[in-house]
Amino acid sequence: METTQWLVTLTFRVTVSGVRSKDDSVAAGLEQLKQGLCAGQDVPVEASVRRITNIVEEEPIFGVRW
Secondary structure (H helix, E strand, C coil): CCCCCEEEEEEECCCCCCCCCHHHHHHHHHHHHHHHHHCCCCCCEEEEEEECCCHHHCCCCCCCCC
């Protein structure tokens, strides 16, 4: 029996300030997201899902994309 695989992309939107670079803004945004989730706050999220048909040609699953 073959298992269907799905690529789920979650987009969280947070606003950060007091940072000078793109890398710093990503780190600050991830920290803000982590704190919000740990505190049980509602975090706005958008999800897109698609079936993976050829895993060799799919995007990397891990990593930060701009």
